[in-house]
Amino acid sequence: MKKNLKALYKFLPKRSGGEIELSLTEAAKTKKEWDKIDKKELKKDTKKEKEEHEKDAVKDDKGKIKKLEKGKPSAKKSAEKKALKRDEKFDKKSEKTYAQLLNEAAERYAGKKRSELKDSDFLDPKRRSFPVMSAQDVKDAVSSWGRYKGSMTFDEFKAKLTRRAKKIGAESALPKSWTEKK
Numbered sequence: 001m002k003k004n005l006k007a008l009y010k011f012l013p014k015r016s017g018g019e020i021e022l023s024l025t026e027a028a029k030t031k032k033e034w035d036k037i038d039k040k041e042l043k044k045d046t047k048k049e050k051e052e053h054e055k056d057a058v059k060d061d062k063g064k065i066k067k068l069e070k071g072k073p074s075a076k077k078s079a080e081k082k083a084l085k086r087d088e089k090f091d092k093k094s095e096k097t098y099a100q101l102l103n104e105a106a107e108r109y110a111g112k113k114r115s116e117l118k119d120s121d122f123l124d125p126k127r128r129s130f131p132v133m134s135a136q137d138v139k140d141a142v143s144s145w146g147r148y149k150g151s152m153t154f155d156e157f158k159a160k161l162t163r164r165a166k167k168i169g170a171e172s173a174l175p176k177s178w179t180e181k182k
Helices: 002-011 024-028 031-044 047-069 075-093 098-108 135-143 154-168
Strands: 122-124 129-131
Touching: 047 075, 122 154, 129 135, 135 154
Parallel strands: none
Antiparallel strands: 122 129
């Protein structure tokens, strides 16, 4: 391996006038080592630089997809395109600014932070568990019941949630099996 790198090194241009020099240590680094270096660099970047990196990533993915669309289609190409589109979608999702994320969180509980909610807004006020302010919160409470570690039984939870849903006009968000009369 080292012999091949030395042979390669002979033919690489030396640093002068904008040309790049590749040292033996840089050529021998693995993908894992490069990823580690990239992560360290990203941590040092400012918010603006991170946004630029995200835009570049989206642009690179689009360019790679264009190249893959040229020539004969193959299973390998379609798998690569699918992976690139998934990456592109992920990069676009992360383009939300911090302010946008804060606004979404504020809208979550009728414009209030969770810490600003009254104890009466929770189904379990002692533990401040299950805040219910909207129909979405009703659905979230039902789906997160399995992770609950408090002393409330399921029947108590069901009764409290049903009363709270009726109070805020979100009965339609309750599971159908809870609202069906037998």
